[in-house]
Amino acid sequence: MGVQGSGKGTQSKLLADDLDLTHINVGEIFRWHVKQHTKIGAQVRRIVAAGELVGDDLVEDVVRERLQQHDWNYGFVVDGFPRNRRQAEFFLESYDIDGVIHLDLPDEEVRRRVLARRLCSRCGMDYNLIAHRPETEDRCDVCGGELVAREDDTPEALARRLRDYHDKTDPVLELFRGKEYVTSVDARGDKATIQRTIRERLGLPSYQP
Ligand code: AMP
Secondary structure, three states, X not given: OEOOOOOXXXXXXXXXXXXXXXXXXXXXXXXXXXXXXXXXXXXXXXXXXXXXXXXXXXXXXXXXXXXXOOOOOOOEEEEOOOOOHHHHXXXXXXXXXXXXXXXXXXXXXXXXXXXXXXXXXXXXOEEEOOOEOOOOOOEOOOOOOEEEOOOOOOHHHHXXXXXXXXXXXXXXXXXXXXXXXXXXXXXXOOHHHHHHHHHHHHOOOOOOO
């Protein structure tokens, strides 16, 4: 868990790739539906573009359906879920959770990072104009596609997401703290240090970049 731009995607992918866990990113599932013009895509397109939260029933359906695929051997890392108390209660009732990783980042740093975020419009590769610049301006290093900002990475949408995060997601952390193992990690460091700290805290094999 962590506010937008805290590195949830990066850290959970590092964990998943290295430890053979399935990475489940709820926001990415919604963006896929929007791009593929599915029925769900039509329902969530405006909500996702505005940086608002999709309704809990739909989120729960998407998570349930994704987890029913059982395509993992060693477990899964869920990224971007749960985001409010109801989602957290659904998650706790339905699945076994070994640990909650909280990436802690001050709002000021969130603004700086998120507004520098870019995505390849062709292959989906992530860039950041501060930490991971493309070699050629606005072009993907891998496929040459055009780099664009996510539609919901505007100052207005970000302000709304930060407000939502503090109103709705902070209480989820409190709920987890009462029931599950929560580890809070300072998300301002470089990505290898953060990954190493997460592994140490969870007793996982150490990280070798
Ligand atoms: P993310 O990539 O995690 O920032 O998610 C992108 C967008 O997908 C969010 O701004 C929401 O509109 C939607 N979304 C993702 N996860 C959730 C969730 N757990 N609950 C509600 N909406 C979500």
